[in-house]
Amino acid sequence: MHSESAIREPLILGHKTYHDITADIVGPIENKAPRAWYVLLTISSLIALYGIGCIMYLIGTGIGVWGLNKTVDWAWDITNFVWWVGIGHAGTLISAVLLLFRQRWRMAINRSAEAMTIFAVIMAATFPVIHMGRVWMAYWVLPLPNTFGSLWVNFNSPLLWDVFAISTYFTVSLVFWYIGLIPDFATIRDRVTTKGMKRAYSILSFGWTGNAKAWTRFEEVSLVLAGIATPLVFSVHSVVSMDFATSIVPGWHTTIFPPYFVSGAVFSGFAMVQTLLLVMRKVMKLESYITVKHVEYMNIVIIVTGSIVGVAYITELFISWYSGVEYESYAFINRATGPYWWSYWAMMTCNVVSPQVFWFKKLRTHLGFTFFMSIIVNIGMWFERFVIIVTSLHRDYLPSSWTLFHPSWVDVGIFVGTLGIFFTLYLLFARFFPVVALNEMKSILKMSGESYKQQQAQHHHH
Amino acid sequence: MANKVVYAVYEDPEVLKSAARKLVTAGVKVRDVFSPFPIHGIDPIIGVKRTRLGIAAFMYGITGTSLALLGFWYFMIHDWPMNIGGKPNMTLYQNLPAFVPVMFEFTVFCAAHGMAITYLIRNKTLPGMPGRNPDPRTTDDKFIIEVRTEDNAQGSDAIVEMLRGTEALEINERQY
Numbered sequence: 001m002h003s004e005s006a007i008r009e010p011l012i013l014g015h016k017t018y019h020d021i022t023a024d025i026v027g028p029i030e031n032k033a034p035r036a037w038y039v040l041l042t043i044s045s046l047i048a049l050y051g052i053g054c055i056m057y058l059i060g061t062g063i064g065v066w067g068l069n070k071t072v073d074w075a076w077d078i079t080n081f082v083w084w085v086g087i088g089h090a091g092t093l094i095s096a097v098l099l100l101f102r103q104r105w106r107m108a109i110n111r112s113a114e115a116m117t118i119f120a121v122i123m124a125a126t127f128p129v130i131h132m133g134r135v136w137m138a139y140w141v142l143p144l145p146n147t148f149g150s151l152w153v154n155f156n157s158p159l160l161w162d163v164f165a166i167s168t169y170f171t172v173s174l175v176f177w178y179i180g181l182i183p184d185f186a187t188i189r190d191r192v193t194t195k196g197m198k199r200a201y202s203i204l205s206f207g208w209t210g211n212a213k214a215w216t217r218f219e220e221v222s223l224v225l226a227g228i229a230t231p232l233v234f235s236v237h238s239v240v241s242m243d244f245a246t247s248i249v250p251g252w253h254t255t256i257f258p259p260y261f262v263s264g265a266v267f268s269g270f271a272m273v274q275t276l277l278l279v280m281r282k283v284m285k286l287e288s289y290i291t292v293k294h295v296e297y298m299n300i301v302i303i304v305t306g307s308i309v310g311v312a313y314i315t316e317l318f319i320s321w322y323s324g325v326e327y328e329s330y331a332f333i334n335r336a337t338g339p340y341w342w343s344y345w346a347m348m349t350c351n352v353v354s355p356q357v358f359w360f361k362k363l364r365t366h367l368g369f370t371f372f373m374s375i376i377v378n379i380g381m382w383f384e385r386f387v388i389i390v391t392s393l394h395r396d397y398l399p400s401s402w403t404l405f406h407p408s409w410v411d412v413g414i415f416v417g418t419l420g421i422f423f424t425l426y427l428l429f430a431r432f433f434p435v436v437a438l439n440e441m442k443s444i445l446k447m448s449g450e451s452y453k454q455q456q457a458q459h460h461h462h
Numbered sequence: 463m464a465n466k467v468v469y470a471v472y473e474d475p476e477v478l479k480s481a482a483r484k485l486v487t488a489g490v491k492v493r494d495v496f497s498p499f500p501i502h503g504i505d506p507i508i509g510v511k512r513t514r515l516g517i518a519a520f521m522y523g524i525t526g527t528s529l530a531l532l533g534f535w536y537f538m539i540h541d542w543p544m545n546i547g548g549k550p551n552m553t554l555y556q557n558l559p560a561f562v563p564v565m566f567e568f569t570v571f572c573a574a575h576g577m578a579i580t581y582l583i584r585n586k587t588l589p590g591m592p593g594r595n596p597d598p599r600t601t602d603d604k605f606i607i608e609v610r611t612e613d614n615a616q617g618s619d620a621i622v623e624m625l626r627g628t629e630a631l632e633i634n635e636r637q638y
Contacts, residue, residue: 018498018603143537152537156546161563168571175578182587183601187498190598206582207591210600212510214585215500220515221581225574228523232570239563442603443499 006457010450011105013288018442021289025436026188028284030197033431036283044423051417054410055130063133065410072393072405077131078243079385080415083268084124084422085166085240086261086381089233090269091117092173095180096229099222104448105297107440108289111184112280113273114177115433119425120272121170123418128162130414158242165239169232176225182208183218184434237265244388251331251392254319260312264381267305267351270298271377278371280430289436292365299364302377306355309384313352331392339404340391343383350380464637465611466618467493469596470630472605475501481628482507482607488624491613496600515584519577526572530565534558604631 016024058065068075091113098106129138141163143153153160185205192198208214241261244252254260274295281290320332335344354376358364395402429435446452472478475497482492482504492508495501504510535554538544538561543551550556582588600606607625611618618635625633 022498022602143533149542152542152544154544154546155534155538155564156544156549156557156560158563161567164564164567164571168567168574172570172574175574179578179581183499186593186595187601189593190595190601202593203589205593206587206589207593208585208587208601209593209595210496210498211595212495212497212501212504212508213513214587215497216505216510217513217515217581217585219500220513221577224516224519224577228519228570228573231566235563235566242563439499 004447004453006453008448009291009293010453011108011289011291011293011448012441012445013291013450015451016288016445016449018445021438021441021445022187022191024286024288025184025434025438025441026191029188029432029434030192034283037427037431041424041427044420044427047416047420048424049420051414051420054413054417055126058130058410058414059133059135063131065408067406067408067411069403069405071396071401071403072390074131074393075390075405076386076407076411076415077127079382079389080418081124081127081131082240082261082385082389083382084120084127084418086237086265086268086385087272087378088117088120088124088169088173088269089237089262089265090273091115091120092169092176092229092233093266093269094273095176096226096233099226100230104444105294107444108286108291108294108436109273109277109298110440111177111180111433111437112277112430112435113269114173114180115429115435116272116276116426117173117269118170118177119422119429120269121166121173122425123422125166125170126418128166158239158246161239162243165236169236172225172229172232176222176229179218179221179225180437180440181433182206183210184438186210187438188434234262237262249392249396250325250327251335251388253328254316256312256315256319260309260316263305263308263312264351264384267302267309267355268378268381270302270305271374271381274298274302274370274374275378276426278367278374280435284430284435286436289441292367295367295370296361296365299358299370299373302373303355303358303364306351306377310352313348327397330395334395335387335391338391338395340387340394343387344391347380347383347387350376351384354380467596467611467636467638468609468618468621468625469632469634469636470607470609470625470628471597471599471632471634472607472629473603473631475499475504475605477629478605478607479504479507481625481630484628485607485609485621485624490609490616490621490624492607493610493613494608496595496597496606496608498601498603498605501605515577515581518580519573522576522580523569523573525576526569527565529572530561530568534561534565 066075066077094106094113095110129135132138141153141160182205185201186208189198189201189205192201238258238261241257245254245257247253277290278295281287317332320328354373358373363369390405394404470481472481478495479501482495485492486507495504495508505512531554534557538557539551539554545551549560595601596608597604597606609621611621614621622633622635
């Protein structure tokens with residue numbers, strides 16, 4: 001068997017057996033949910049219902065109920081869209097990119113990060129759909145024969161690229177996630193005793209047997225899907241950035257947008273993973289699997305991507321001056337010193353300055369502080385999108401049409417509502433699905449488990 | 463003589479592997495191995511061939527690329543050429559750079575879904591299928607070798623005897 005270097009810290013703490021892993025992960029599904037779960041579910045589903053109400057009001061009344069005006073014709077809708085898509089990127093990065101790099105620490109967190117990705121992409125997709133106003137015509141984005149000619153959709157437009165990118169991303173992530181879940185559903189199927197649960201998990205597990213050929217195919221599918229999901233995840237946020245970068249709006253027309261958006265996406269996604277996992281590991285007692293080392297690794301990704309984002313902000317600023325284009329320069333001066341200066345400096349503080357504290361090992365291994373920082377980063381990344389979208393639009397070429405954007409209660413309601421829907425879905429996932437990839441954890445137990453590593457080390461000394 | 467199936471239960475994948483190797487060396491054909499996670503290196507021992515799913519994924523992928531190209535040509539060049547910002551739209555070749563993103567996405571879409579569907583069908587894992595593992599513990603912490611008398615010249619007694627020398631936790635015989 002492949003043995004791992006003794007220098008590497010164990011990824012599974014304590015003295016665990018294969019059966020302990022099953023019991024620890026499946027136990028919470030079989031037992032009664034703690035009261036806190038019901039409380040959280042009630043709160044988040046009420047917020048979700050309010051958000052759905054706001055969406056219905058928006059659809060029934062029209063886009064006019066948002067705070068948009070003639071100058072600022074994209075604001076919270078697209079800010080929220082980009083924010084949610086960005087959050088989604090961490091899941092695929094963890095499960096696909098880290099698989100290709102053979103990073104074993106991904107195995108404890110990939111399942112829940114992928115779930116987060118799927119729910120975040122659902123939330124993201126809501127915004128472009130509802131911002132069409134007449135949602136029942138949403139199918140017009142597809143190249144379907146029609147009675148207007150046929151007049152086809154425009155394949156030259158980044159907005160259409162986005163339709164293909166987001167729908168491919170969503171469905172491929174879903175399939176990738178589900179294929180990983182099938183063997184674990186089978187574990188639950190073979191373990192639970194009540195009739196209803198047995199039936200439910202039997203359907204979900206698709207009749208998985210776990211024979212040698214099935215596992216060979218499983219590993220092949222995981223590897224190939226990871227291989228194609230890797231360029232996919234980079235393409236998705238690149239395409240999102242091209243929604244802006246291919247236009248000729250000062251502040252948007254920037255060639256560094258694709259890499260800058262992708263690293264920002266990974267940055268915010270990892271922050272959301274931290275927010276969710278730090279709570280989940282505590283409530284579901286997963287400290288042996290999602291260890292402080294895992295948290296530290298994720299904080300390292302946060303500092304790397306946060307620094308890339310910081311370099312991008314400064315490059316943008318420098319180029320706006322160096323280009324000699326006065327409109328471009330003004331767009332950036334206006335961001336930093338105009339009426340929206342507070343959002344620009346909130347972005348700079350949250351995204352560029354504050355993650356640098358993770359250079360201190362004490363802070364990046366401190367769980368409470370990490371949780372606090374994860375919230376800060378997500379606030380910062382929301383402001384980044386707000387800065388890019390609203391501050392670039394609100395003062396256009398014609399000073400007579402300069403204006404400000406004020407969100408209406410519907411803007412706020414829908415955004416908060418998507419948070420509610422997201423957390424509702426995540427809570428349901430945490431209750432009924434195996435939150436850690438059982439089969440993957442078992443496959444590394446004898447390499448990276450604490451007690452096994454100690455045995456190997458002792459063996460080595462003798 | 464009725465056909466018999468013998469299941470040897472192990473607690474560790476490495477022990478199972480050496481047991482399987484021993485059986486195969488002695489000329490016994492191992493029908494299958496069931497485990498809670500992939501056992502690396504078991505396939506060549508028991509003669510499981512490499513899967514061709516990767517090739518299938520490639521085929522689905524290039525199908526996607528070709529369909530996308532055909533679509534672009536038909537929608538954007540042939541059926542209704544659109545003049546967008548004065549960009550060249552007279553030939554597919556000239557307009558191609560703008561089509562790269564969708565071409566890529568559609569390639570990935572077809573490769574991933576085609577492969578996933580093939581995988582589910584080939585594994586016979588579809589909604590509503592019953593679990594067919596011989597023992598419910600194989601999805602938890604046990605590893606099982608399955609040997610069938612119909613595949614082997616040796617009788618079940620000889621096979622069981624051989625398995626007894628392999629650190630098996632249990633050996634179960636069943637008629638079918």
